[in-house]
Amino acid sequence: MKLRTTLATSALVLGLALQAQAADVPEGVTLADDQTYTFWLLDAIKSMDPQLNTDVEGSDVLRNLFEGLYNEDGNGELVPGVALDHEVSEDGKTYTFNLRDDAKWSNGEPVTAGDFVYAWRRLADPATASEYAWYMELMQVENAPEIIAGEMDPEELGVRAVDDHTLEVKISTPLPYFPQMLVHGSTFPVLQSVIEENGDDWTDAGTLVGNGAYTLTEHQLGERVVMEKTDTYWDADNVVIETLTALTINDINQGLTRYLAGELDRVDIPAGQYPRLAEEYPDQAVSTPYNCSYIYMLNVGEKGPEALKDARVRKALAYAIDRDIIVERILQGGQKPAYNWTHWAIADFERPEVEWADEMDQAQRIEKAKELLEEAGYGPDNPVNLSLQYNTSEDHKKIAIAASQMLKQIGVNITLDNYEWKIHTDRMQNQDFDMARYAWCGDYNEASTYLDLMTSYSGHNNGEFFNDEYDQVMADSKTAENPLEMYQEAERILAEEMPIIPIYHYANVDMINANIEGLPENNVNNTWYGKDIYRTAE
Structure with missing residues (x-):
């Protein structure tokens, strides 16, 4: 993934498109009255905590409840999330992220650089016992190996809030792909006050406070996850889908049956059935x-x-x-x-x-x-x-x-x-x-x-x-x-x-409702966001 860079003073400045990155509905398209999107999950989501989740399906949900520094567009290119852009020092070891001033938590509080500092320290802290603690080490964040090993305090991690809207990260080795790593859920911010007040229950529906385009309204473990659009998201005016629903169906064949019955908008195609379905439903069967x-x-x-x-x-x-x-x-x-x-x-x-x-x-x-x-x-x-x-x-x-x-x-x-x-x-x-x-x-x-x-x-x-x-x-x-x-x-x-x-x-071998638009078509990571999706009229 190549990003455009320009040289300015002694720093390398990365400019990212500043236009709204939510649903882009072409002129002349008639939207459906029912703006919902229902998708299939094979397994129950083990954790709604960005620093504890390890599953792809969990990431799909968390990407809608939280937002990191950057997002991906339909081609896998980086676009602004909480960060508008960043600067890189000449030695490639210091990143300075400029955060938007209109990012808010779902409780109305502003999202600050300190929220990222807290989340990243929490990820590396052995007390959190995150399987993804090593991600801080992979990102080469300064002092991460020593903190993960319990040899340094989390406060020594190479990340600090210069002010509420400026985040500085120091890495030990220049990594050309460092910005790409920031779309991963383990790097998403979390709100310290909510975690400290609610403990392990902070991820419950109705309690969880996120900064994404949606808020968690229902989570029946192993059955369903329901997320509703929130007006606190910085780009809420351009978010079209009102409700995201994930249904856990352990039987992939049953999932297809329920898709064909109209209960789902997206489902994996069971092994061996793509050739038949591609012939019967050429506008719905997809393989990329x-x-x-x-x-x-x-x-x-x-x-x-x-x-x-x-x-x-x-x-x-x-x-x-x-x-x-x-x-x-x-x-x-x-x-x-x-x-x-x-x-x-x-x-x-x-x-x-x-x-x-x-x-x-x-x-x-x-x-x-x-x-x-x-x-x-x-x-x-x-x-x-x-x-x-x-x-x-x-x-x-x-x-x-x-x-x-x-x-x-x-x-x-x-x-x-x-x-x-x-x-x-x-x-x-x-x-x-x-x-x-x-x-x-x-x-x-x-x-x-x-x-x-x-x-x-x-x-x-x-x-x-x-x-x-x-x-x-x-x-x-x-x-x-x-x-x-x-x-x-x-x-x-x-x-x-x-x-x-x-x-x-x-x-990626899926059946996708022909009226659902905005899902990525050229992103090998299949990174999708509910805020980019919309449903057209029949």
């Missing part, structure tokens, strides 16, 4: 590249099974899974087979050549897998027995069944374990698994959003893959003139050590 990768994470830590401590076994498992069958026969929605971690559509990324992907066909991979298992001491008299857990979804189940059958061909016995989302993620965080279905959706459009996850200091390295060489490569990438070379080396290490089994790279 999506910045997410689907993998099986392997528990290679102390609590993991003995077999997975051997890289030969891990590689055998990866080689034996036929991705073409999964993508072409099961999914059929424009997804691509994955032989690496980073999504193919990430800006400025090129996958390095790796032997198992580029020099072998599937038959050769299976033969190599059998050889590797034999070398590791496994065979008919000593089979590898593993469990594969996945969260509730008919699609995940289909893929898991297919993978287990493929692995059986090389003598690996797989037991399938299905858990609801919260239990699934809790087990992963506690290393209570052998193999587990996992997907990562990039927090920004740059390869480090994937590759940093596999470092030893990552808050999401649930398989406990700790590799000094890998850590060093990713550390070197932060100061490399051409980080692509480091990223490719990191991918080669993953291919050699195989702590994860890449399965496929996502596409």
